[in-house]
Amino acid sequence: MSTSHTASGQRAGSSGHGRAGTTIYQRAAAAVRNTRLGEAVRRTTDRFRFARRRAVAALDDFEALREHARRIRAHTIDHLDYYLAQLAQRVQAAGGHVFFARTAEDAVNYVLEVARRHQVRTVIKSKSMISEEIELNHHLEANGIRAVETDLGEYIVQLGREKPSHLIAPALHKSRDEIAQLFSSVAGRPLSTDTPTLNAFARAQLRHEFLQADMGITGCNFAVAETGAICLVTNEGNGRMVTSLPRVQVTLMGMERIVPTMDDLDVMLELLPRSATGQKLSVYTTIITGPRRPGETDGPEELHLVIVDNGRSNMLGTEFQEALHCIRCSACQNVCPVYRHIGGHAYGWVYGGPIGAVITPLLKDLRDWGELANASSLCGACTEVCPVKIPLHDLLIGLRKETNAHRPAPWGERVLFRLWAAVASGPGRWQAALRLARLVQRPFLQDGRWRWAPPPLSHWLTDRELPAVARQSFREWWQARSDRPTSGHGVPTPSSHGAGAVPRQAGGAKR
Amino acid sequence: MSDPILAPNQEAFLAHIRARLANSRQSPHPGRFPARAQAAGDVPRAGAARRALIDRFVAELTAVGGHAERIGQPGDLAVYLRRLAESADRKLAVREDDPRWREPQGAPWLAALAGSGLEVVTASAARATLAAADIGITWADWGIAETGTLVQLTGPGRARTVSLLPPVHVALLPAERILAQRSELMRILRESGPSGLLPSQVVLITGPSRTGDIENDLTIGVHGPGEVHVLIIESEADTAETATGPCGDGEAAPW
Ligand code: SF4
Numbered sequence: 196m197s198t199s200h201t202a203s204g205q206r207a208g209s210s211g212h213g214r215a216g217t218t219i220y221q222r223a224a225a226a227v228r229n230t231r232l233g234e235a236v237r238r239t240t241d242r243f244r245f246a247r248r249r250a251v252a253a254l255d256d257f258e259a260l261r262e263h264a265r266r267i268r269a270h271t272i273d274h275l276d277y278y279l280a281q282l283a284q285r286v287q288a289a290g291g292h293v294f295f296a297r298t299a300e301d302a303v304n305y306v307l308e309v310a311r312r313h314q315v316r317t318v319i320k321s322k323s324m325i326s327e328e329i330e331l332n333h334h335l336e337a338n339g340i341r342a343v344e345t346d347l348g349e350y351i352v353q354l355g356r357e358k359p360s361h362l363i364a365p366a367l368h369k370s371r372d373e374i375a376q377l378f379s380s381v382a383g384r385p386l387s388t389d390t391p392t393l394n395a396f397a398r399a400q401l402r403h404e405f406l407q408a409d410m411g412i413t414g415c416n417f418a419v420a421e422t423g424a425i426c427l428v429t430n431e432g433n434g435r436m437v438t439s440l441p442r443v444q445v446t447l448m449g450m451e452r453i454v455p456t457m458d459d460l461d462v463m464l465e466l467l468p469r470s471a472t473g474q475k476l477s478v479y480t481t482i483i484t485g486p487r488r489p490g491e492t493d494g495p496e497e498l499h500l501v502i503v504d505n506g507r508s509n510m511l512g513t514e515f516q517e518a519l520h521c522i523r524c525s526a527c528q529n530v531c532p533v534y535r536h537i538g539g540h541a542y543g544w545v546y547g548g549p550i551g552a553v554i555t556p557l558l559k560d561l562r563d564w565g566e567l568a569n570a571s572s573l574c575g576a577c578t579e580v581c582p583v584k585i586p587l588h589d590l591l592i593g594l595r596k597e598t599n600a601h602r603p604a605p606w607g608e609r610v611l612f613r614l615w616a617a618v619a620s621g622p623g624r625w626q627a628a629l630r631l632a633r634l635v636q637r638p639f640l641q642d643g644r645w646r647w648a649p650p651p652l653s654h655w656l657t658d659r660e661l662p663a664v665a666r667q668s669f670r671e672w673w674q675a676r677s678d679r680p681t682s683g684h685g686v687p688t689p690s691s692h693g694a695g696a697v698p699r700q701a702g703g704a705k706r
Numbered sequence: 707m708s709d710p711i712l713a714p715n716q717e718a719f720l721a722h723i724r725a726r727l728a729n730s731r732q733s734p735h736p737g738r739f740p741a742r743a744q745a746a747g748d749v750p751r752a753g754a755a756r757r758a759l760i761d762r763f764v765a766e767l768t769a770v771g772g773h774a775e776r777i778g779q780p781g782d783l784a785v786y787l788r789r790l791a792e793s794a795d796r797k798l799a800v801r802e803d804d805p806r807w808r809e810p811q812g813a814p815w816l817a818a819l820a821g822s823g824l825e826v827v828t829a830s831a832a833r834a835t836l837a838a839a840d841i842g843i844t845w846a847d848w849g850i851a852e853t854g855t856l857v858q859l860t861g862p863g864r865a866r867t868v869s870l871l872p873p874v875h876v877a878l879l880p881a882e883r884i885l886a887q888r889s890e891l892m893r894i895l896r897e898s899g900p901s902g903l904l905p906s907q908v909v910l911i912t913g914p915s916r917t918g919d920i921e922n923d924l925t926i927g928v929h930g931p932g933e934v935h936v937l938i939i940e941s942e943a944d945t946a947e948t949a950t951g952p953c954g955d956g957e958a959a960p961w
C-alpha cells in the first residue's frame with residue numbers, strides 16, 4: 196500500500212497544533228500528567244457512554260440494525276464511484292454545484308474561488324472535520340476572509356486557537372474558567388463563569404455573525420445519492436442558521452459520507468444520535484436539496500457541494516477499506532481507555548481515539564504517523580460499540596504490521612524475539628527455560644514480583660509489573676495431580692498420552 | 707431528467723476510485739430494514755390508533771423538554787398565544803406566508819392570531835424585523851410520534867427562519883399529520899413530487915435547541931429556540947372516548 200500523501204504539505208497554520216515534532220509517547224505522557232484534562236475527558240465521555248448504553252438498550256433490534264447498517268456501508272463504499280456519480284447528478288438537477296477535490300489544496304482553492312467571486316468578507320461555519328483536515332480557516336484568513344465557527348464548542352476551540360479534541364464535543368478539554376477568560380477577551384469586559392452567562396454571551400455574539408455573514412460553510416453527516424440531499428445533524432441550531440441566512444452555502448463532504456437511499460439515511464439516523472449522545476434523535480436533522488427555490492424567502496441562492504478525497508482513496512481496495520464506513524459518532528472514543536486518559540490532542544492531528552489512530556496514518560503518512568496504532572490496548576471496546584461494526588482493533592493490528600514493515604525493529608529486539616520464538620515453540624525447550632528462569636530471577640524478586648532488572652527489561656518494567664515465574668508450572672501441577680489415583684466419579688479415559696492437553700479425569704480440573 | 711453534466715474533475719476523481727475498487731465489489735445492498743419497512747405500511751390511522759400516536763407524540767416531546775397542548779378550536783390558539791405573550795412580555799410574532807392560512811379551513815386560525823394581542827408579521831418582512839420577533843408561528847407538515855419530532859418543509863411562502871430565529875417556536879400540528887415513525891416520512895418524501903425533487907429544506911425538530919459544550923452542563927436555547935410549543939389540533943373523532951377506527955379498536959400501535 197502506498198500512503199505517501201500529505202495534506203498538501205501544510206503544517207499547522209495557527210499555533211497550538213500540528214505537533215509532528217513530538218511522538219505519541221511524549222504527547223501521551225504530557226496528557227496523563229495533566230490531571231484536570233483527565234477529569235474533563237472522563238466526565239464527558241462517561242456521560243456519553245452511559246447515555247448511549249441506555250439508548251441502545253431501549254431498542255430491541257439494535258444488533259440487527261447494526262448489522263444492517265454495516266451492510267449498507269460496505270455496499271456503498273464498494274460502489275462509491277457509482278453513488279458519487281449519482282449524487283453529483285442529483286445535486287446538479289436540484290440546482291447545486293458539485294466539485295470533486297482530490298487533495299486538500301484543490302478543496303481550499305475551490306472554496307477561496309467561490310468566496311472571491313461573491314466578494315465574501317465573513318464566513319460562518321458549522322462543524323466540519325474536513326475543514327479542520329484541510330485547515331480551511333487558516334487559508335480563509337490568509338486571504339483576508341474572516342471565518343467564524345458557530346458550534347459553541349468549535350467557537351471556544353477557535354478562540355483558543357486550538358483543534359477540536361473530540362468528534363462531537365470539540366471543547367471538552369476546556370474548563371469554564373478558561374472559557375470565561377476567552378469570552379471576556381472578546382467582550383472586552385470580565386464575564387462570570389456560570390453557564391447561562393457564557394451561553395448568553397455566545398448566543399448574542401454569534402447571532403450578530405449569523406445575520407451579517409455572506410457565506411456559510413458546513414460539513415456533511417450524510418449525502419443521499421438517490422435524492423441529492425445533504426443531511427446535517429445538530430443540537431444547537433447553528434447548522435440551520437448557516438444553511439438559511441447567507442447568500443452562498445458551501446458544504447464540504449468527505450467522499451465516503453454518502454448513503455444510497457432515503458431508507459438508508461433513516462437507518463443511519465437511528466444509529467448516529469443514539470451512539471453519539473444517547474439521544475433518540477438530535478434536535479435538528481436538516482435535509483437540504485439544492486439552493487432556495489422561486490417563491491422562497493430565505494436560504495442560499497447558490498449551493499456548492501465539495502466532495503473531498505484527501506487521502507481517503509488510499510484505503511480503497513486495501514484491508515483498511517472498512518475504516519471508510521465510519522459515521523463519526525464518537526462512540527469508540529468514549530469507551531477507549533487510552534483516549535479517556537490522554538484526550539484527543541495527544542493524537543497529534545485532527546482525529547483522536549480508535550478511529551483517529553486508524554485513519555490518521557492512512558490519510559497522512561504511515562512512516563510519520565504509524566506509531567498512532569500503538570495508542571491502543573487492543574481491548575476491543577471500540578469494536579464492540581461501533582454502530583457500523585468496524586473491526587477497529589483488527590485494523591489497528593493490521594496497521595502495526597504495516598508500520599513495522601516500513602520500519603524494521605532494532606537489531607536487539609529482533610534477536611530477542613527470534614530467541615523467544617525458538618524457546619516458545621518446543622515444550623521441552625519451554626520447560627527448560629522455565630527451570631532456568633526460576634533460578635535466574637531470585638536476586639531480582641521482592642514480594643513475588645520483579646523489583647528491578649538489567650536492560651533491556653528495566654525499561655519494560657517502568658510501567659508494568661512482572662510477577663515471578665511460579666514455583667510450579669500448570670503443566671507440572673497437572674502432571675503431579677493426574678498421576679495420583681482419584682476416587683471420583685469420572686470415567687478414566689486412557690486414550691490421551693500426548694502433551695497432556697486432554698484431561699484424563701472428568702473431574703480432574705476441580706480443586 | 708436533465709442531461710448529466712459532469713462536474714469539474716469528476717471523471718478523473720471517479721476513475722481513480724474505480725481503479726482502486728476494481729477487485730473488491732462483493733457486498734450487495736441489504737434492502738430496507740425489515741421492521742421499518744413493515745411499519746410504513748399502515749398509514750393513515752384513525753380512532754384508537756391515532757389517539758395512541760397523539761399520546762406517544764406528547765410523551766416524547768415532553769421528555770425532550772418541549773411543550774405539547776391539545777386544542778380543538780381557533781379560539782384555543784388565541785388564548786394560548788395570549789398567555790405566552792403575557793407570561794414574558796412578548797409582543798412581536800412572525801408567521802410563515804403559508805398557503806394554509808388562506809384556505810377556507812385556515813382562515814379562522816388566521817383570525818385567531820389577530821385575536822392574540824400580538825403584532826404578527828409575515829416572513830417576507832425585513833430580516834431585522836424577523837430577528838427581533840419574540841415568537842415564530844408555523845404550520846407543521848408532519849409530526850413523528852416515536853421521537854416527538856416536528857417536520858417543517860420549505861416551499862413558496864414557507865420560510866426556514868420562522869422556526870429558527872425567534873426564541874419561542876409555536877407550531878400548529880393537525881392530529882392526522884402525526885406519523886408513527888420517521889421511516890414513513892422518508893417514504894413520503896421520496897414519493898413526493900413528480901420530479902422526485904425534495905423540498906429545498908426539510909427540517910426535523912425534536913425539542914428545544916441545546917448544547918453541553920460548556921463543561922457538559924446542559925443548556926437550552928443556544929442558537930435555535932429555547933421553547934418549542936406544539937399545539938395539536940384534534941378533531942372530534944380524536945377526542946371521543948368510544949371512537950373506533952376502521953380496523954377496529956384492537957389495532958396495536960407498532961411500538
Ligand atoms: S469508528 Fe465506529 S464508533 Fe468510531 S466514530 Fe466511527 S462509526 Fe463511531
